[in-house]
Amino acid sequence: MAELAQKGIEPELLLWIGCAGSYDERYKKVTRAFVRLLNLAKVSFAVLGEEEACTGDPARRAGNEFLFQMQATANIQVLNGYKVKKIVTACPHCFNTIKNEYPDLGGKYEVVHHSEFLQQLIQEGRLTMEEETEFKDTKITYHDSCYLGRSNHIYDAPRQLIKFLQADLVEMERNKENGFCCGAGGAQMFKESEKGTKDINIERTEEALETHATIIASACPFCMTMLSDGIKNKDRDEDVKVLDLAELIAKSKNL
């Protein structure tokens, strides 16, 4: 972004990578898959690179409002400095925070989640799907991220992407509004869970496995970690894969 600003270019879009997309080995792959798709669709976009910082979502949800607002205010200064208008991100937590919580602190942008953005690219014909994708008739189940679903009512875009793959979308028992959390939201990602009878991600993984899907599609870095751990725990990581929607689309186009 800094380089483009020096040249006086204002790109149509800022891609917000998020901490998981930047540092988590698994989610870096998602970032790259999404970037490949953006390149293929000839979307002009920029990234903040080292100027990006945590949105503050986990701090706010763990109750540290000071830290959240420090992060948010600093990020908003950077974003406003570059006159950013539209942001796309592959993290529902960053998406929710920037979209819903930054406006109160002076950061007002159009914020889109990557599932919606990909859906739009395909619908507008900027990305074309193959006649027959490798996922044709593959059983895929989609795990609703709470921060996309209940928090922001994004239920259709992710499912639409799976339909674009001509895959056989099978729903888990608890889906959409009734979707069951992966266990990582509300800053749970960063601590051990309280004492109980079962881990939340195991409960959700079992539900996903009951669908006999061979692919669990997710749209959130935390859900991906939790479900991947879940299928490993169930010794099913050989025959069942957890893949992000962007990875599925990219794979179907051999990217």
Add this chain to the structure above:
Amino acid sequence: MISFQQILFLITILVAGYFFFRRVLQIRKNILMGQDEDRTDQPTKRWKSMLLVAFGQKKMFKKPIPAFLHLLIYIGFIVINIEGIEFFLDGIFGKHRMIARLLQRLDLTIFYSITLNIFEFLALAVILSCVFFLIRRNVYKIKRFDGVEMSRWPKLDANLILIFEIILMFAIMTMNATDQILQERNVVGFPNTGLMIISEIFASPFYRPFNTELVLAIERIAWWAHIIGIFSFAIYVTYSKHLHTFMAFPNTYYSNLEPFGKIKNMPEVTREVNMMLGIAQVESPTNSETVRSLGAKDIKDLSWKNLMDAYTCTECGRCTAQCPANQTGKLLSPRKIMMDTRDRMEELGDLLAKSGKEATDGKSLLGDYISKEEIFACTSCNACVEACPVTIDPLSIILQMRRYMSMEESSAPQEWNAMFSNIETSFSPWKFPPSERFKWADEFTKEN
């Protein structure tokens, strides 16, 4: 000439009215212990929410069978109470079925008859629904009606309400059945009501063998039982989970219209952060703002809407049944959060009423009622908020308590403190140097 029954009726009304309004004022006062929060914007949306969710019971219909039976009881409750107008007139003027008498004079008894038959049909529907609910609660033992917070009183309360409703409906049936018998026997003062089918079929055969005096007495007893029943039920409701019948309306009107994912901003923190970052001038706190602690520890720290939520809760447990933490055996139960809030609010309200505005008992909602372990177990997934048929928001209370623990007590779990310091020092919840943030793109540089 004022009859004994008229005097008794007036006394009953005055006594019931006194206790009822005293309690209503107390509830209002308790809710207003909470902090200010503006929930008056977008009135059109708010009316719509009230009409759909409270009046239309939209969210109940996620479970169609209980929703239908609940709807019958609800319609019965509203429609049958129209008869209260006649009860009231009769009671005040010491007459019997004044409206029936008037309609008879106008040759319009048919309307009275149709209306009363509708009431009777609904009364029967209410009885059947209540019996079904009693069986479901006590025989089938639905899992969500259980839990640590469902101790003796909440369970008893739930059953008492159902039994109360059945008794009230029986009183109506008895009243109508005996009335019809007295009409048959041409007893003076019993105007024609037309045939009241359900009480004729189910209740009249039972009373017909009795002599007229006894039937007259039973009619009076049933009438008084119904009147006193209605009044005592109205008072009982204000102490019970059944308060949702009234509170559902304001509570859905004042519901949260923001996306569920948005956490309420803390402007007092914004001011301080802006000062620290040099964006705003340092200002001394104005006199109008009393300095209060950050987050919530006790009732007065919560917003009035959180407290209204607590009074609206009918303990159905749909929130808890959806809670991922609860369903995997953790202590957290969103229903318990709401019930604890209500119980503590009642306790504090009583204390303040007795010992003055500034009185304290050394207890608090967080700590004495709700444990940290419960608060920490929440994933903020909003399943409880989505599940509530009357738009209660337990998550809001949980998050305010986390704020108190993180900012006032610094008692967040260690791993969270580590996460906080990672964000402070490396701007990421994980401990990676910011210089590595753009490393994911290295592959692209290689490719090019």
